[in-house]
Amino acid sequence: MTDNAPDRVTCAVLIIGDEILSGRTQDTNLRDIARYLGVIGVDLAEARTVSDVLQDIVDALNALRERYDYVITTGGIGPTHDDITADAVAAAFGVELEEHPEIIEMMSKRWGTELNAARRRMARVPVGGALVKNPVQGPPGFTIGNVFTLAGVPSIMRGMLEDVGPRMRGGRPTVSRTVRVEGSGEGVIAAPLEAVAKAHPDMSLGSYPFFSPDGFGSNLVVRSRDPDALAGAVAELIVALKGAGIENVREIEVA
Structure with missing residues (x-):
């Protein structure tokens, strides 16, 4: 960290998933993200939890990414019909989704002929986005603009954070x-x-x-x-x- 680092760099967290709001799943990602950001000098300034409703995710994401330096989303990038985070991020940025060739190649090596339509959903990335490494298991996350889209599974999310931190402009640690x-x-x-x-x-x-x-x-x-x-x-x-x-x-x- 340099002496001329900015005084305050801010981040918001958008937690996505009906299972969080229903109480069926207890969120621990917010705690882990807050601790991680504090070490690199980024203030967690706001957190929201939204259901698996496309427009609700888009509205929340647009509000947060305009207000803060960074936004981290967790959840909703799996293979099922209600995993719509990628769709929402693409809609928020006004771009299309495309299957990322690197993810398709990785999936093909793992699943071969069992790479079905559901699994291919996890290869979709907004046009112009870049990948966020997943050192644990499964497909990577992605980033576009000032938004980082990560998995909801805590162990995978923590692994992805290790690739997010170096991409952020850190401030002076608190x-x-x-x-x-x-x-x-x-x-x-x-x-x-x-x-x-x-x-x-x-x-x-x-x-x-x-x-x-x-x-x-x-x-x-x-x-x-x-x-x-x-x-x-x-x-x-x-x-x-x-x-x-x-x-x-x-x-x-x-x-």
Whole structure:
């Protein structure tokens, strides 16, 4: 990462699939994408989940790709009739779909004469698009414009991410530090936390309560792209908390 890296690069995630909205499948891709993007200095700014309805996907995709630097879609690129993500991406960009010869060649080697119409659906890529490598199994994803279209299967999606990251223009990574307050509720820590937050409007300060058999309290997480400024804000927060009569305060390491 260079010193002149842009301050903020943004990305949205569009999760596609009725199975997510129905609760039949629990999504874990959003968590994994958020963690991956944070490491390369890209902010996950918004996430949406839409059903397998073509126009709903097109509308959501167009809104997100206009607003953010990048969009990652997950799901809907399999062989069944309801896997319509490729159709929606092509419609959003106003282009046709075509069978990518590299995918057809790969499929032919794997399935031979069993390369049926359903499997060939997975070879369709919007005209002008490029492939996203799939190091796990099955056909690759694809990218067009600022959109990366990935599989919904978590292990495959994570593999594809490794090819997406190097194509993104990274920003300055966000770093975080955590102050742990034990034995005091959010009502007590709210005022000093708000005061520090107002003094550092370019930072993110969050309060995350915890409850356990050993006691209760909150973890206060401070995030910034400037490590030196972050250290100063954490020191101010500790002083402000102690100034409010809260003594059981300490910074902790979070893996």
